[in-house]
Amino acid sequence: MANLSSAFQDALADQSKAALVAIIAKNPGTTVRDLKQLVSDNPMLGSITLGGLLGVGGVARGRGGRPKGSGSNVAAAAAAAPGAAAAGAAPRKAGKPGPRKGAAHKRNVRTETGREALDKEVLEALTAHGGEAVAATQLRQSLNADPTQLRTSLNRLIERGLVTFTGKARGTRYSLS
CATH class of the missing domain: 1.10.10.10 (Winged helix-like DNA-binding domain superfamily/Winged helix DNA-binding domain)
Structure with missing residues (x-):
C-alpha cells in the first residue's frame, strides 16, 4: 500500500507542476510574488522551485540571478525557455562541465x-x-x-x-x- 500511495503522490505532484506551467503560460503577467502566494496556498505543490518549474537552469542570468531581461515577470522566463518548461529541465550548455568525477548518478525515481x-x-x-x-x-x-x-x-x-x-x-x- 505504501508503494501505491507513493506512486499516487508522485503523480499528483507531476500533474500539479504541469497545471502550474499551463497557468503561467496563459497568464503572461504572473509575477514571482503571485507564484509564491500560489505555492504557499497550495501545499500539494510541495517544495517546487521557480527554476525547476520553469526549467530555466540553462538560461543566461543577469544580476540578481534572474534570466536576463525578465525583471520580475515570470512569463518572460518561461518564454526564454519554451521547450524546457514543457520538458521540465533545461539542456546543459555546451562547454559546461558535467557532474564531478565520482558524483552519484541520480536516477529518475519519480515514476x-x-x-x-x-x-x-x-x-x-x-x-x-x-x-x-x-x-x-x-x-x-x-x-x-x-x-x-x-x-x-x-x-x-x-x-x-x-x-x-x-x-x-x-x-x-x-x-x-
Missing part, C-alpha cells in the same frame, strides 16, 4: 518504472556482493547511486520481504532474503 529499475539494480548488486552482510557504502559505490535513492530503494525491498538488514547506522548490513 514506478524508474523505482522498479533501481530496485532491480540494487538486488543485482546485492547478489554480486555475495548476497549477505553487504554495507550500503559497498552498494552505493558499485551502483554509483545517490545515497538517498539507495536507502529508499533498500527500504522498499525490505518492505517487500526481498531484503533483510542487521545492525544500526554505519553498522547496518543488508542481505537477500
Whole structure:
C-alpha cells in the first residue's frame, strides 16, 4: 500500500507542476510574488522551485540571478525557455562541465518504472556482493547511486520481504532474503 500511495503522490505532484506551467503560460503577467502566494496556498505543490518549474537552469542570468531581461515577470522566463518548461529541465550548455568525477548518478525515481529499475539494480548488486552482510557504502559505490535513492530503494525491498538488514547506522548490513 505504501508503494501505491507513493506512486499516487508522485503523480499528483507531476500533474500539479504541469497545471502550474499551463497557468503561467496563459497568464503572461504572473509575477514571482503571485507564484509564491500560489505555492504557499497550495501545499500539494510541495517544495517546487521557480527554476525547476520553469526549467530555466540553462538560461543566461543577469544580476540578481534572474534570466536576463525578465525583471520580475515570470512569463518572460518561461518564454526564454519554451521547450524546457514543457520538458521540465533545461539542456546543459555546451562547454559546461558535467557532474564531478565520482558524483552519484541520480536516477529518475519519480515514476514506478524508474523505482522498479533501481530496485532491480540494487538486488543485482546485492547478489554480486555475495548476497549477505553487504554495507550500503559497498552498494552505493558499485551502483554509483545517490545515497538517498539507495536507502529508499533498500527500504522498499525490505518492505517487500526481498531484503533483510542487521545492525544500526554505519553498522547496518543488508542481505537477500
